[in-house]
Amino acid sequence: MRMNATGSDAERLVMEDLVNALLAEQFFLGLPDAELLSPEAWLATAPCRPVLQALRDCLGASLDQAYVFHWNCGEEVEGTIVFPLEPAIVQPYRFKAELGLYEASLDERHHVMLQKLGPKELMVRLRERYESQPGIIDPASLEQFLHMLEGTLLQTSWSLENELPEQVLSAPSSTAFLQAEKKAAFRDRPFHPVSKVKLGWGKDECRSYTVEYGGQITLHWMAVHRERLICGQPQAAAPMTLLLSEKERNPILEEMNEKGLDPESFVLLPVHPWQMENVLPGHLAKEIKEGICIPLRAQAGAFSATSSVRSLLPADAGSHHVKLPLGIRSLGGLRYLSAVKLMNGQRAEQLLRKAVEGDDVLNKRLFLCDETNWWAYLPENRDLFADSPRHLSALVRQYPAAWMEDPNIRLVPMSALAVCGRGEAGHLFDEWLALIGERRSESAIHQLLREVIQPFFDVCVRLFARGMMPEVHGQNAVLVWREGKIIGLLLRDHDSLRVHVPWLLGNGLEDPKYTLRPGVPESLYHQTPESLLSFFQMLGIHVNSYAIIECLSRHYGLGEDKLWQTLQECLEAAVSQATLAEEVQAVLQQELFGKATWPWKQIIRPLLKHHAKVPSSMPYGKGEAPNPFHAKARVFT
Incomplete structure (x- = not known):
């Protein structure tokens, strides 16, 4: 299925994520000469104000029930920005990009004209507004962010030129995992407006090294003196033995x-071809x-990129x-692979x-990739935090071999459920329903959502009760599907396991x-x-679970409030069915269901602030958002 997308589709996707992130992080809150009009105020006020009437003339009846944000960032008419909003669950209001965000100007006849703004134009307007507050928007950081937006728009449009897989669960077992990873890549990191960009890559690199294009990547190899390596299991087989057949070796x-290199003195490490060059x-x-x-001339090992880009599938x-490791910048951080990350x-x-x-429940429901086979180069002084070790290393991740050989099992990253295309077979649930012989209906969609979310919540609650929380966004959490269940x-990716000692x-x-x-x-x-629990709320629910809910709502035309109700029931069941200590039970009840607010992972503010030039993972901050289990009643009653 082709996405049938254009550059304007890419701009719509990026603009929606950008404006909603700005709203959630309260960039528009407290702006002078700004107001949010309720539907009643909008209908009463629009005829009296030229800018609002122009917007009404442009969008017509689609605004009748909308909230309208109106920000006069320039003259009385010129420089006014206006856009419609709707009440939401994960944040007070959300922006739908299909309705657009506009800036007013006057033509020669002094008639109000509306120009639809794109992501970069909006950020420039915000820069002008916040110039007197350098602690909020650092000029150099904003320039980098604008560069990231430009790259995101381009690379999103390139991505959307490719085919969205129609088959995952019904694909042959030999290709199903790759199809699932490919599907997941079309949404990348949900709700992050610059997640798609890989700074340092152009179209040729994206075509060669991203999963959407479906090409193969041949590994390059570097012989590294054994004394300069640190590894996870000194007695384990070498990476070449684990990754290549005898013929390939x-x-x-x-x-x-030929080079006179003693295999006892040198270890052969695989290298991404772009990294080697x-x-x-x-x-x-x-x-x-x-x-x-x-560096060796010989190249061997046919692999494919996954949605993670630097993780490769045979x-x-x-x-x-x-x-x-890859020396590109994505999500605000370098995609290196440090010895410290591998050790942790x-x-x-x-x-x-x-x-x-x-x-007993975790023993039956939770499975782990083996990530103990790794190698990383260290400089002569063995400095774990030096720059070089981040760029020459390798992790051989082992999936349960029995699953990879079982023709009835499919591994599906949860992020693949946040993607849908146009048409009847656009979401993975369509394929799932067809395979189990179920008619597509609202009740059937809710039942599949329960099938997905309940085991996920069961695992997260039980791990939390033991004082730990993995980084459970949709790319790291993989569903094990067998014959409809x-x-x-x-x-996978255990290096971000957070703990409360x-x-x-x-x-x-x-x-x-x-x-x-x-x-x-x-x-x-x-x-x-x-x-500790906040990372489950921010990543497990706000990012992972909500991305699935939003996609299901769009694709099937279902109300988000009812989908949130199903999610809440699953979470309540996970808490009630686990045998929890009184202290754990009290924390979960208060933080998940009792409090009026939840923590919110900020992604724009950290990128726009001045920050130390230390390579790191994705910058983030913490804000607040409404408790979604309280907000759904507020929004839809």
Whole structure:
């Protein structure tokens, strides 16, 4: 199915995410000469004010029940920005980009004209408004953000030129996982207005290295002196053995022999082809000259990108995948793969496995990728926080081999459920219903939502009760689907497992003793359980679950309030059915259902502030949003 998209479709998607993020992070709140008109005030006021009447003439009856935001950022008429909103659940109001955001101007006859603004134009207007408050918008950071917006618009339009997979669950087992990853990539990180951009890549790189295009990537190889490596399992097989067949290994071994490289002294690390050509020659120039790191000519190993870009899936659908660093900037951070992240991920996995052992439900429902086979280059002084180790490393991620060989099992990232195309087979639920012989109906959609959300919430609540919370956005949480049923949840990318140590110790578990960069803020350790739970609220519900709800609402024409009700019932069941300590029960009840507000993950404000030039993961801040279980009653009654 082709998305049938154009550049304007890309702009609509980006604009909607941008304006809603700005609204949620309260960029428009408190602006002078700004007001939000209720539907009644709008109908009464519009005929008396030229700008509002012009908008009414432009959009007609579609505004009759809308709230209208009106911001006079210039002269009485010229420079006025106006756009319609609707009450929402996850935030007080949301913007629908199909209605547009407009700026007023006067023509030669002094008639009011409306120009639809795009994402970059809107940010320029905000810059002008906040120039007197440099602590909110740093000029250099805004220029970078505008560059990211420009790249996002381009790369989103390129992405939408490709085919959206029609089959995932009914695809052959050898291609189903790749199809699911491809589907997930079309939405990328939901609600993040610049998530799509990969700074440093143009169309050729996107065509070669992103999953939407469906091309294959052949691994490059670097021989690295063994003494300069740190690894997760010193006695484990080498990465080449895990990733390549004997036939694929032969040309590499022949070149090693030609160069006189002793296999006992050198380890062969896979390298992403773009990284080998564009990053490592500069970062490791001295090591390459001295023969510590030796790039090989031989290339071997056919892989495909996933929605994560730097995680690659084998063309033969085997169980060993590989994650490699990329020196590109995405989500506000470099996509490197540091030794520290790999070490912390291994410690987090050990902790998760101990938690699973001690809980019968987790033992049946939660599965983990093995992420203990990794290698990372270190400089001579063994500095874990130096720049070079981030750019030469490899993680061989092993999925349960029995699942990869089972023709009845499909692995589906939850993010694939946040994507739909046009037509009858646009959402994965359509395919699922067809396979189980169910007619498409509102009740059937709600039942499938329960099938997806209930095991997800069961796992998250039980892990929280033990003092830990994985980073459960839709890319990391993978559903295990077999013959029409979700039989479990598979987690990957363990390096962001957050913990509250007192609860770990109270459950007979231990502090994972993460290695942390001195003097740099981190979010792995949480002093309170409420702070730990906030990452489930922000990532597990606001990002992951709501992305699914929004997509289902759009595709099937269902009310968001009813979908939220189903979600609430699943969460209440997860809390009530788990055997929880009194303190855990009290925190969950108060934070999830009692409080009027929830934490909100800010993504725009951190990107627009001055920040240290230390490569890091995606910058974020915390704000507040309405409790969605309170707001759905407020909005729809």
